[in-house]
Amino acid sequence: MAGKFPPLKQLVPAYIHKIEPYIPSKPDDELKQMYGTPFLCRMNNNENVIGPPPQALEVIKRFAPERAAIYPSGDAYHLRQRLGEIYGISPDAFIVGNGANEVIAFVIKAFCQQGDNIITADKTFAVYEWVADFSGFESRLVPLKDYGFDDEAMLAAVDDRTKIIFICNPNNPTGTYWSEGRLRAFLDKVNGQQIVVVDEAYAEFAEAKDFPDGMSLIKEYPNLVIFRTFSKMYALAALRIGYLAGNIDIVNVIRRTCIVYSVNVLAQEAALAVLADDGGHVARTKALVRESKEYLKQQLEILGLPYICGEGNYVIIRLPFSDTLAYRKLMRMGYMVRTMTGFRFPNHIRVTLHAVSVMEGFIRALKTII
């Protein structure tokens, strides 16, 4: 080594020292080799097992490889125009990101400074908490109540340094949701004092009649920011594209922290294509999820395994032993589930719903380990 090694203890901030890096799962081929399984059924990331809508597949197939040399639109211009038309708000009220994870970071960076805090639930999607923590801000975690976000307790946790409240609706992993009435009541009580982010990553899966359309509330509540993703219902997870929407003045503040050109051209064009879907893809997906959910619930009741099941394309199962051990045993049989200890549900696994024929195989595997 020619140069002197940098003094990491001095260079790295204290709050970064405390954090362990998130190590993503290894690629499927590596995992199959490690666990000695000839096939691998991914039930861990809540991907849509039907795959992308036909319009998106066509765009991906037609993509001319030589276009890889050209930068994409830096701010997803055409996609924002189309989103603006669909939701009846300005195209400038949208920010498109490299997956919804990226826009979480944009919002936190835009509003928080040292000493500030964000509020969310203890048992929800981890990224709100992680981004706040590794940015040096406090994340205040309010326990779920009956597996759902506790509105009163969240309001009680607010202080004059609270900048953002994150609500995952429906909640990942419990599938609970706030109705439109409950969301409105909450926003009324917040009274514009904090930014309220409603993450609707799984909204398109919701079947409940009183499930709210957050996008329609933006005009009434200028402090409301909605997250959506193309990764789940529209099955573009590999392309990494999501967006946020809100009041244009609020979004203009968030835009100051954005990294432009972070969304590739194929993702932008595939996302634009799925917006042209006539509803057939969503209907097909919902039908599969509905049927699979009913089958799984029935089987779990036969097996005597408690479960948590609400909206979304996933179900949580309570096991009589460690979820991380269950992961390893199921992996040996080719079924990759999500362990729930990291979501603060020890001894639980979350399972992405597949077609019933696949779920039958999963149930057979589950029976051998319990």
Next chain:
Amino acid sequence: MEEDRVVELRTLLAMDMLPLVTGFAESAAKVFGLDDTRGLRLGLAVEEIFVFIVAQARKGETMRLVAKSGGYYVEIACFVSPRLLPTKVMNKTAATDIEDENFLAEMGILLATRMVDRFKLVMEQDKEMGLYFLVEKQYSEVVAQLAMPPKGDYTIDAGGRESLKWFAQQVINSYGIAAPGFFRFPGKVVDMVDSGEYQAILAVDGKGNVGGGMLWRWNGKMAEAYGPYIFQEGLAVRLVEKALEKLARSSAVSVVVRQPTKEFPRDYFEELGLTIAEGKTLNSHTVLYRQLEEDTGMVVFVHSSLQKFVEKCYERLVLPRNIISVECAGENLVPYSLFSVSIDRNQKQAVLSALLVGVDAQSVLIDYVSSLQKQGLSTIFFELDIGKELESLLVPDLRIVGFRPSFVLPWGGQGDVVVFQYAGGE
């Protein structure tokens, strides 16, 4: 650790800086709360090491000293270039008998290590060698007969200082010698938790009664938990679940419980194997372990003589591992081995691990064991990191010296760690 509890000094390695260095150490010890006697011990340790290293140093070389208040202890770490600490010297430091006059004459460093409660040597991430000297504060032993708490509506939270002190006393009342010795010092337990190195959860009712609790500390990527200690039925599962929730998104990737209590709900954890705590009576404990994350596999390097043992452990634990068999084929090794030793005099326990694997490993290990036993340390472990290619070459030496494989601790180091326990020489 709050930043205002850390102070730092960088100094040239020159004898005329000695008063500055000892002044720094003694002042830091005093400010951070050590009594005069203990502060002097820490000051003398730093003085000895400074004098020794100055003798090895070239003109212009420096030492960085970092004093830290750990709440229940004060630690001074001395960071120097590895060149200044020849491996032979470092091994001798921990291994040599205090009566070895020849060595003593040249090794101030040995004296330094004997003056403190804990000493460890670490090759730092930024390629400096760190010598850590730690002296604990003195606390009053409080062992009182307390009434058992009544049945009631207990909630699990961090608890206050008085609850924690009451908890510590009740642990000793209820579990006696099966509990770690630090519970005999309630004030120390409070400071351990305040330091941030330990975390506690207690079951407390509305009247301040403590129905049970758990404690854990971070040890690298692993959390080491104690308990759950239960004084009122029905709280064990709630305590373990809460502990796992607290650890779920921490820096820990796994939890180990070396001495689980009889109330421990086993279905949350996996059994690793037996470890035997030697004392007046022989007690065996099943070590419990649990991952907090999904295991996506790793490559491990295992000596052929250890392969069956390791494979059996992996099969039982369903751990995906690519095992690469390691065997010495006459290749050159460095002349000197370098071992790190972490000593806990309270628990009469020493843990050895390898920093450098060299040709003299066996003789150095024999010296270590002899020295540690003479110091009254009844339990000696060797932690072999099989995520590191060279370490497995130590296995034949470990067996000859008298270490036996006890269990595999997944992700206990850079990779999995095979924990050996000293069982007597051949």
